[in-house]
Amino acid sequence: MIDEKELAGLSYPEAPKMITDSVPGPKTQAYLQDSFENESMARGGGRFPLVFAEGKGATIKDPDGNIYIDITAGVAVNSVGRCHPRVVEAMKAQMDNLMHASDISNVRRTELAKKIADVMPGGLKNNCITYFTQGGSGAVETAIKFIRSITGRTQMAAYHGAYHGVWCGGNSLTTGDQYRRGYGPFIPGVIHLPYPYCYRCPFGMEYPSCDLQCAKYVDYVLNTPYTGADDVGAVFVEAEQGEGGYVAPPPEYFKIVKQACEKHGALYVSDEVQSGAGRTGKMWCIEHTGVEPDMITWGKGMGGDIPMAGLTIRKDLAEKIEDNSQPNTFAGNAALAVACMTNIEILTENDRALINRASELGEEIKSHLLKGAQDTRIIGDVRGRGLMIGIEMVKDKATREPLGKEDMEKLIIGVLGRGMVMVPCGRFGNVFRFMPPLVLTREHAMKAADIFLETAKMI
Ligand SMILES: Cc1ncc(COP(=O)(O)O)c(C=O)c1O
Numbered sequence: 001m002i003d004e005k006e007l008a009g010l011s012y013p014e015a016p017k018m019i020t021d022s023v024p025g026p027k028t029q030a031y032l033q034d035s036f037e038n039e040s041m042a043r044g045g046g047r048f049p050l051v052f053a054e055g056k057g058a059t060i061k062d063p064d065g066n067i068y069i070d071i072t073a074g075v076a077v078n079s080v081g082r083c084h085p086r087v088v089e090a091m092k093a094q095m096d097n098l099m100h101a102s103d104i105s106n107v108r109r110t111e112l113a114k115k116i117a118d119v120m121p122g123g124l125k126n127n128c129i130t131y132f133t134q135g136g137s138g139a140v141e142t143a144i145k146f147i148r149s150i151t152g153r154t155q156m157a158a159y160h161g162a163y164h165g166v167w168c169g170g171n172s173l174t175t176g177d178q179y180r181r182g183y184g185p186f187i188p189g190v191i192h193l194p195y196p197y198c199y200r201c202p203f204g205m206e207y208p209s210c211d212l213q214c215a216k217y218v219d220y221v222l223n224t225p226y227t228g229a230d231d232v233g234a235v236f237v238e239a240e241q242g243e244g245g246y247v248a249p250p251p252e253y254f255k256i257v258k259q260a261c262e263k264h265g266a267l268y269v270s271d272e273v274q275s276g277a278g279r280t281g282k283m284w285c286i287e288h289t290g291v292e293p294d295m296i297t298w299g300k301g302m303g304g305d306i307p308m309a310g311l312t313i314r315k316d317l318a319e320k321i322e323d324n325s326q327p328n329t330f331a332g333n334a335a336l337a338v339a340c341m342t343n344i345e346i347l348t349e350n351d352r353a354l355i356n357r358a359s360e361l362g363e364e365i366k367s368h369l370l371k372g373a374q375d376t377r378i379i380g381d382v383r384g385r386g387l388m389i390g391i392e393m394v395k396d397k398a399t400r401e402p403l404g405k406e407d408m409e410k411l412i413i414g415v416l417g418r419g420m421v422m423v424p425c426g427r428f429g430n431v432f433r434f435m436p437p438l439v440l441t442r443e444h445a446m447k448a449a450d451i452f453l454e455t456a457k458m459i
Pocket of ligand 1: 134135136137138140163164165166238242243271272273274275299300309
């Protein structure tokens, strides 16, 4: 059981608390100006009108002293909350002893590899090796390289709406226009499949009468000589699509895709960078689907406040990778390894109580939002698993025409002004992600949902 009072102690209890009449306040505005003049706007947040000064649990303070409820978790990163005292304490203790060891074994990194093996889902659990990176893009990039050498195949399949990072290989799998336009050519041999986005079905069908034609299409693509037959090394799958719009397909979909992979000799890579580390109410999102992956790429919530990510590969596959073929200077820094281990401990202790709570709390939030959505004109869909909830905003519920950029910006500023931070995603930039730290209190969760509903009524 999770003690709500203990969780409350991790955050600023007074959140939301607004000091300035409008946002961004004057001090924040000055920092933003400096940022815009000195930092690259190619970054993920672009010109988002917020500056972090402090963070505690599921709350954030800006330079003006405004305190917000954090519904971003740093884009699905701060699963155990910001500056968790146990993580900070463990890191401080390690920092006196060893941090950098280059890419040679260090005791903490090896302990972490064993811990990760122990929390992997079926197929990989205690039957895997881990390659460490500093972020999800590095994990995906490494996966592409290893898949080529393991399978001897040259093509990769990914999905419309996929986000697998922005390095050259990963960017070739990623589909968002803003990440690709003007940056090509990408690596050759990438096939993009339609993602099972039921709210906007690419085949114009309806679940379940569609009989999952989209999954059968994957079997066709992997088997036809016109595209992939005998040459697709892997299919990269997000069991709940992240940047593509927090889309959670029917679980049976993935079983059909896995069968197609097995039949046609392609590996199944579960990209859990965004959906892993307990976010969806299971340690790994793939656990909702009954599928055993061949590899998992992970990051974000596993490191939490610190950059730690990796690629975990089934042992028999890993044995085919050449020694010394993929060095990485900062891989598995000892202090970061300790932080990651502490995160895993917090997430999985007491029979995964925090993760189970994410599942329950997510259902409560979703039903609260769905109920409130009836009184708004613009909430078209509420979906997702655990605390990976997508809220799709539309101009018209009947036509499902996406809400425009201007209205989305009004909503972002609207919730910010009421003391809550949310960021959008999706093909049309019209899906709000409700992805708080897992340590968000029930009280803050319901307050945040109410702020969102109240703001949505303004349009
Ligand atoms: C599914 C997925 N894969 C890979 C990445 C890339 O991770 P990073 O930004 O840490 O490089 C992300 C980032 O959002 C992601 O959501």
